[in-house]
Amino acid sequence: MMTSLFSQFASPSLLGIPLVIIAMALPWLLLPTPSERWLENRAMTLFGWFTTRFTNQLFLPLNLNGHKWAPLFMALMIFLLSINVLGLLPYTFTPTAQLSLNLGLAAPLWLTTVLIGLRNQPTHTFGHFLPEGSPTPLIPLLIVIETISLLIRPIALGVRLTANLTAGHLLIHLVSSAVFALLPSMITVAALASTLLFLLTLLEAAVAVIQAYVFVLLLSLYLQENI
Template identity: 75%
Template sequence: MALNFFDQFASPTLLGIPLIALALTLPWIMYPTPSARWLNNRLLTLQGWFINRFTQQLLMPLNLGGHKWALLFTSLMVFLMSLNMLGLLPYTFTPTTQLSLNMGLAVPLWLATVIIGMRNQPTHALGHLLPEGTPTLLIPVLIIIETISLFIRPLALGVRLTANLTAGHLLIQLIATAAFVLLPLMPTVAILTATLLFLLTLLEVAVAMIQAYVFVLLLSLYLQENV
């Protein structure tokens, strides 16, 4: 029984063909394509307003050099949010519960920010490894600690997204199973459990949106240090 709880995190296959590529492609089909008309409908207007506000909020602290990443960050935010939200629907699969996918997104983007800093302003980028005013005896230790923290950043990005979504999905399944088991035995407790499940689902929707925002926000902060 315990193993079945984790089957929802296994990559789905059909006739031996993995369906994760379909799960990654599906979100882009669901968004309406902007039209060339002067006046859009309500959905396109709302979508454009949200993307403009998010991009403006995200790029406000960045220099002009970091504004080149606007399209990438906005697309990544919409993509991750769509994957996280669609994974809450029945009979669906959440690709972002796979650590390999999250690390595949986090490592190249983090590495790109580091390479940009090393290429454009190497002195400033390396200066982050040693805070100003450090005592002489602590210099080697602090450099080692800051270097380790620098290389842990992509791991923290991927693990944070995976752990939050996996824990939320698993908790929803556990409470839903408890509600079904308690329904014929103790209907009142089952109704209270179902109410708790509804509130937890709303919380998980918020978590799915917030974790996508946090992922992109941390990448923008890493970029801010290197531009």
């Protein structure tokens, strides 16, 4: 039972080819292609409005040096959002439910923000390890705690995204299995479970959008500390 329950998070393959590659490339194929016309269609207009509003909201607290990160963060947001939402469709695979993928996205970007801080403002960056006015006997302990809190940031980013998506998928799987099991004998309970399943699906869709936004937002906050 546990094997079948968690098998949905195993990376599928067909003829020895991992399908995670197709799942990661599919969102980019679904995006509308811009044209050279002055007046775009509704899809491109809506997409342009969304990217503009999100970029303005995300980079509002950052200075001009951080605005050069806008294309990267916007592409990452669209990538995570598309994968998370498409993973809710039946017979699909969610790559962001894999901790290895999330850590692969979080660790290099976090390390880049740290290196930028060490290059541009090393004194301010090292100052985070020891708050001003700290008692002398607590200095070694505070340095160790701040170092651990800095190194744990990419792990927290990856685990947060993985845990939220995995928990939602497991709940949907369990409730849907209960609906099919109760339908022949207890129709009323199955109907109530179906309502719960519908609400869980809406909640999971909201979680997919929010977690993509939170992932990029936390990266922008880490960048803000180092520029």
